[in-house]
Amino acid sequence: MGQYIHGQTLIQAFENWAPKKLAFENDKIGLQIGTLNKKVKKVMVTLDVLENVADEAIEKNVDLIFAHHAVIFRPLKDIRADSGQGKIISKLIQNDIAVYVAHTNLDVAEGGINDMLAQKLGLTNSQILKPTYTEPLYKLSVFVPESHAAQVREALGSAGAGAIGNYSHCTFNIQGTGTFLPEEGTNPYIGEKGKLEQVSEVRVETIVPESLLNRTVNKMISSHPYEEVAYDVYPLDNQGKTFGLGRIGELPEAVTLKELAENVKERLDLDGVRVTGDLDSKVKKIAVSGGDGNSLIPFAKYKGADVIITGDVYYHTAHDALLHQLNVIDAGHHIEKVVKEGAKQYFEEVIQSSGCYDTTVIASSANTNPFIFI
Structure with missing residues (x-):
């Protein structure tokens, strides 16, 4: 059995590069045909999805077409297998070829x-x-015992939090005393059930872009010794990265x-x-x-x-x-055909880093330019 990347894994990685939130309102992006819930042996990158591209994908046993321009842009009145867009869509469905589109988000x-x-x-x-588009920023504050402050700070930084300009792992730390009373059903890391505890803690603060917030919180919680982690998330007026x-x-x-x-x-x-x-x-x-x-x-x-x-x-x-x-x-x-070379290189890097070395990526060789110079 070959080592093939899963379709969802590949597209999730892509959406870290060009997330859907960057796309213009009502832009036709995302999965348009087929399913990503499958192993992908071959990906083909194209600018447009025309009939010659569909035929090429069938001939080359492609599982997933990645396109810059949508194959379905306006509502369809019908899907006829003998004419128009219906002919393209029918061919792709019959051959189990998925089509994923990234348009203005990739622009x-x-x-x-x-x-x-x-x-x-x-x-x-x-x-x-x-x-x-300007990405929102958040302030994340977490309360951690002094013995584990360095461990939590490292988890925050490795998740991408605390990036300010060319500096990473930026945090601010305030020492204080935390109090808590473990009740029935708890398994406290520090203290005893039914006894009020006072612990020397550090309040660690850092800045997090919206795109990394969930991942940062999850990494912070997994690195924290407490059964229940006390933390706060605040929206900021500071401006994040601009696209x-x-x-x-x-x-x-x-x-x-x-x-x-x-x-x-x-x-x-x-x-x-x-x-x-x-x-x-x-x-x-x-x-x-x-x-x-x-x-x-x-x-x-x-x-x-x-x-x-x-x-x-x-x-x-x-x-x-x-x-x-x-x-x-x-x-x-x-x-915009430059997408074929650029996206191909990106997908190859994702596949290599995932260890799924048997999945291949090709650029479509079909000509989709409707104009001829005389």
Whole structure:
């Protein structure tokens, strides 16, 4: 029997990278077809799920398709096996191929689509272009006997609590006296039933992001010697990590807009790009967005970008960009195909770390770009 990773395990690991809470409201993400409750021998990563992708998955005995764009985006009136989306869905169901979708949550995530593009294009000092989500922070306070304070502090830090800037394991400690009276049915670590106890304790405080709160509390409790652990959790007004759409960074040195367009075409393996602006103008500060970049034009201009590279720009939006002296390179929505390489690498790392070495990950070779350059 091979060592294959379970579908739920694989996706749970992925959602630590790009949690669903980062997705935009009403975005169609998550499991769309089939089940994750199975061992996965082969994963295929794709940008889109079209019929040629489904056929490729069947031919290559794929168990799970990971896609950036949803196979089911609008409500379906029917699922016919002989036409339209129904044909794709029927093929996948008949061959027990699950489809999991990560869209705007993977656009926004750190290391996601936009970071992949920024890296491909050689941008430095990359930052978020448009913030969309700030993670809530919590203060966790726990009361622990002095003899076990170091042990509990280590558990908190190893769970990821106490990270402030480039510092980890940050806590504040106050010594005091704890009192308690063990009653019938208890098995106290310290003290006797029916006798009021006074114990030298330490109040350990630390800061925890929402995404790590449950794990931190569980690790803290498991490391604590008491049968019943006294702790408090407080929501904070402090701002946690910020996530968002697009990225803005700099090229190592200024180039002409024409040179940049040619470089984009080469680095992203494109047949062509559309450009607005003076081709001879020098550009250095670059904004990038994988999908529809129309709403990001004002943010790119406000943050001082010389040019925005994106997947879709409307005709009149291009006019607006020209009026604001912002150059545009419309490289087509298909530039998001960088997901195939990036997600494949991530899943391979998860599989290796889990010890399930027999599960394989492949990138779809099917062409899903609907446009042909003549």
